[in-house]
Amino acid sequence: MSTKLTTLAEAVRTLVRDGDQVVLGAGLEQAIPFAAAHEIIRQGKRNLTSVAPISDMVGDMLIGAGCIAKVVGAWMGNVSAGLGHNYRRAVEQGLPHPIAIEDYSNFTLALALWAGAYGAPYVPVRTILGSDIMASNPKILKAEDPYTKTPIALIPPLRPDVAFLSVQRAAANGDSHVWGNLGVMQEAGMAAERVILLADQIVASEVIASDPNRVIVPGFRVAAVVHTPCGQHPSPLAGHWKRDGDFFTDYHRLSREPESFQAWLKEWVFEPGSPEGYLAKLGRRVEALRIREQALSVPANYGAS
Template identity: 40%
Template sequence: MTTQTAGPPEAAPRDKVMELDAAIAAHVHDGDTICPEGFGHLIPFAAAHEIIRQGRRGLTLVRMTPDLIADQLIAADCVDRLVASFFASGSAGSLHEVRRRIQHHDPRPLEVEEWTHGQMAARYSAGATGAPFLPVHSGVGSDLFEVNPMLRSVEDPYGGGRVAVVPPIRPDVTILHAQRADRLGNVQLWGITGIQPEAAYAGRRTIVTVEEIVEPEVVRSDPNRTLIPAHAVTAVVPVPRGAHPSYVQGYYQRDNAFYREWEAISKDRSRLLAWLDEWVHGVVDRAAYVQRLGEERWASVRLDPRPAAPVDYGRTPRNGGAA
């Protein structure tokens, strides 16, 4: 008679909830490559501000659209190198700190690596899947090959001529914002989701700030919204209103007034540094930032409810379907 011995007990799922300051201190280090992603929507501004407060240096910032988050991190001297596409301030003006660094080396140069949106998306996909490179049509025939030596071309093995290829993005830390997650790190997001799932899988570590922590039953009730499962998440951080001035579908609108104001703020470097002193260094955390903005400002980005239609996922009857 063969006696079977039980294997080691399975480890209990790990609670991944952390405070924002602790998550940044533990997982973002000087010299890291960071990817704070979110395509106009769900931009992780609170996490970026904590990186500034903690004085990280020598970072490589990778982001499809630099946006205000790049202007702020670069002005705070956190970033030495920018890898990006579509340099713009959310269609509301220029990124003047980025321009000062690139065009005038003021106060010091900024190393820049430029790609198209399509190439950046392919690079994240390659990083997420472990591919050594991916072919893309984006950029073929352009002068990007002259300004970016990392962009290469190879012969299509199926007879289609030469095709551009891009290397993977494998950041030290991916940083995202989302609507909700459970304590295990199962992250749910909706609206414009951009490249966030691929960026999460590409990262060696992934921090996700969320509007709220919910019970696992909430996540399981709508599993198709779990675009970033727990095994891809290092830390989940509750940070209500953590994406302002960008928006969070279902929670608050984009603060368009803020984006328009940023044009004048970033154009004057002394004014930009004063803004950082007041709104980043001058507040202890995101809750203090939210309070300083005031209820009138938050009322201007309020949303009315618009629930989606219910979905019936169905379940096997408890009696196994027996009559």
């Protein structure tokens, strides 16, 4: 069987191009593929569009590093610490360069990915009628429902170039398991041209086949699998890793000024040089985040005879 296993550096080099639309925050506040953002910054990718309903500090650091030209999303900041300083600098002062914003709500962004995944030309909704999102995002059109003759909003499809998804475990063939809250992982994985999995563990394909209902994005949609233990740090991963709240708080403080943000980038992105270097730098901090409690689900029987 062919393997999709590769290194993160190779996956980013071959599958992410300047100008791509990239999904990094599909799990919302869990399973954020931070290791991929670090590699994108190290390889100096430019003019990317960030696509995600909410972007915790992963989006903010990509903006500060100059990788992002446009934000397509509903929320950008630092979930537990507050506003995103790099986001504010880019929008308010054009630093390090101006960025464009396409405003959505969480639900309409998710529907745009759903439409991209399943070939819908647009999705008619009522949810954001009356909101100024209708004004600041010119791609969302106002129309009349042909059935009820009442106002509706039309959400156009999104088909991102690349989606990075952090998962608990994956096999070399691209099949994977992910659990906990799923955010828009399925819609992003089904809509994106190229899906790259950051797997906390690599397992035999039989492990995945033992519970196919837990496969959220099928392996045939996956371009590459990268083994990145704790690659979602500092975000959490259900059943595997706790959230490193202090890391978000420290980032918030250090990103307040461009100079201290550059120092942060040097310390946590450039000098570690790779996911392995980053883990080594975290050192014993990683062990304190590892979930040791066992709260196992009862197996589901798929027997056939």
